[in-house]
Amino acid sequence: MSKALLAIVWIAGPLSGTIVQPYIGFRSDNCRNKFGKRKPFMVGGAAATLISFIALAWTREIVHGFLSFLGADPESQFVQITSICFAIGWVCLLDVAINTVQAGIRAFIVDNAPTHQQEDANAWAGVIVGIGNVLGYLSGYVDLPKIMPFFGNTQFKVLSVITCIALGGTVLISCLCIRERDPRHDPPPPTEQTGVLAFFKQIFRSARRLSPQIRKVCEVQFFNWMGWFPFLFYITTYIGQLHVNPIFKANPDMSPKEIDEAWESATRVGSFALLIFAITSFTSNMLLPFFVVPTYRAPSPSKSLSSFHSSTSVHRNGHQPTTPRDTPLPMSASMTSFFPPPPDEASHSRLARLLSLAQIPWLTLRRAWILAHLLFAMCMALTFFVTTPFAATVLVGVVGLSWALCLWAPFALISAEISKRDAQARKTGGTNDDQAGVVLGLHNVATSAPQMLATLVSSAIFRIAQKPRGEPGDDSVGWVLRFGGVAALVAAYMTSRLREEGASEKVKGKENGDAERMDSETV
Numbered sequence: 001m002s003k004a005l006l007a008i009v010w011i012a013g014p015l016s017g018t019i020v021q022p023y024i025g026f027r028s029d030n031c032r033n034k035f036g037k038r039k040p041f042m043v044g045g046a047a048a049t050l051i052s053f054i055a056l057a058w059t060r061e062i063v064h065g066f067l068s069f070l071g072a073d074p075e076s077q078f079v080q081i082t083s084i085c086f087a088i089g090w091v092c093l094l095d096v097a098i099n100t101v102q103a104g105i106r107a108f109i110v111d112n113a114p115t116h117q118q119e120d121a122n123a124w125a126g127v128i129v130g131i132g133n134v135l136g137y138l139s140g141y142v143d144l145p146k147i148m149p150f151f152g153n154t155q156f157k158v159l160s161v162i163t164c165i166a167l168g169g170t171v172l173i174s175c176l177c178i179r180e181r182d183p184r185h186d187p188p189p190p191t192e193q194t195g196v197l198a199f200f201k202q203i204f205r206s207a208r209r210l211s212p213q214i215r216k217v218c219e220v221q222f223f224n225w226m227g228w229f230p231f232l233f234y235i236t237t238y239i240g241q242l243h244v245n246p247i248f249k250a251n252p253d254m255s256p257k258e259i260d261e262a263w264e265s266a267t268r269v270g271s272f273a274l275l276i277f278a279i280t281s282f283t284s285n286m287l288l289p290f291f292v293v294p295t296y297r298a299p300s301p302s303k304s305l306s307s308f309h310s311s312t313s314v315h316r317n318g319h320q321p322t323t324p325r326d327t328p329l330p331m332s333a334s335m336t337s338f339f340p341p342p343p344d345e346a347s348h349s350r351l352a353r354l355l356s357l358a359q360i361p362w363l364t365l366r367r368a369w370i371l372a373h374l375l376f377a378m379c380m381a382l383t384f385f386v387t388t389p390f391a392a393t394v395l396v397g398v399v400g401l402s403w404a405l406c407l408w409a410p411f412a413l414i415s416a417e418i419s420k421r422d423a424q425a426r427k428t429g430g431t432n433d434d435q436a437g438v439v440l441g442l443h444n445v446a447t448s449a450p451q452m453l454a455t456l457v458s459s460a461i462f463r464i465a466q467k468p469r470g471e472p473g474d475d476s477v478g479w480v481l482r483f484g485g486v487a488a489l490v491a492a493y494m495t496s497r498l499r500e501e502g503a504s505e506k507v508k509g510k511e512n513g514d515a516e517r518m519d520s521e522t523v
Helices: 003-029 039-057 059-069 077-112 115-139 155-177 196-208 212-250 256-291 345-356 365-384 389-427 436-465 476-496 501-522
Strands: none
Touching (some): 003 436, 077 155, 196 436, 212 365, 212 436, 256 389, 365 476, 389 436
């Protein structure tokens, strides 16, 4: 496949993420199906993803079989070009399908978890992503066709079938076990909000009136993904270059075939580094919720709680009653979800005190995210001094900690803000105009657009710094990674501008307490 076609394939993902997710979010927000707002898009997107994977895995058999039936030579150039075009088409459809199911699932989390559980829910989403990454990278070291020949005769075919089973099964379980609130009870969407033109109007209107907190998170994500995109795409090439440098230096006159063999070995070294990266990220996603102070506290277990979707009481200081900050419960939902509920309040208090010892008092989610940006930037700066694949693998493993926060923090912050605004709107009998689908779609634009920009910057760096293939000492990928580190520094500064939700509420609570004491003294 030519580099021009490869460019089209690589750009399809960010481009579809920029357009498809906001549109799916807009359509799901206005959906009034009896099965829920998000489930129809989750199921439809999952079905399209399964079909796309199967069609991609069996592209050769489908195209060759069909054209052979029409009398074409399977080895002809026409058949080869047709196969490539067929595969590119299904890759583009796969990008659209994945963005559809992603948009539905992310909004599904926001809709079905109260505000104080948004950090918990998104932390677990990061854990599940980590498990998938570890299993995916591990599969690269296993001869899957030998173990499961009934799924196909190539590695990609078996992986595609396993992916289809995993995606279909998890979406089915989610749809069967979680009951969405019936959207037919919501006011019908305005008739002018049903077309494509209405979609663009709604997107621009929502972008202008985003809450300051969500807007700042999107600004952070723009620079954050400008840094992460080069790392995720080129880190295996960087480690591979370190592996082949001494080989090329010792053998300056290698043939193209020998160069290919050297790079095949280098690719395996880079894949192992990504496996370490995935394991570190997964472990961090499991452990970090124990150390990070939750932004919102769960309601006291001694009080009877009303439903998240049907709260009618009003807290005396004006805050939503579903997630009061002044509750004495000193642990996050993320911690308690690891353990079965205690039989009584005394046991619960003992467990709370035990688990709260792990919390670092000053480490809020916002501060943890700042540290993750700084850690990533520092690791990218250390590429100036890394000269061996082993050192680079250690560096990539450390970066897994930053990746864990990247999977958790922005979604938790945005989801909590959306959930809080939605709860307040329901409490007052109104509606939240900026619902989860549209807001998360705009957030995805903030993560997809910088990927296209980073691709252009990376191409310019390669044009300037890249050496001919087979020459040692090519550090062009290193400069691309360092560019990502600079973007991470900007993201760290932007994160420092985020509001510390818990701190602001604590100040408000103190002010309310002072006012009550003054009133009592006056009386």
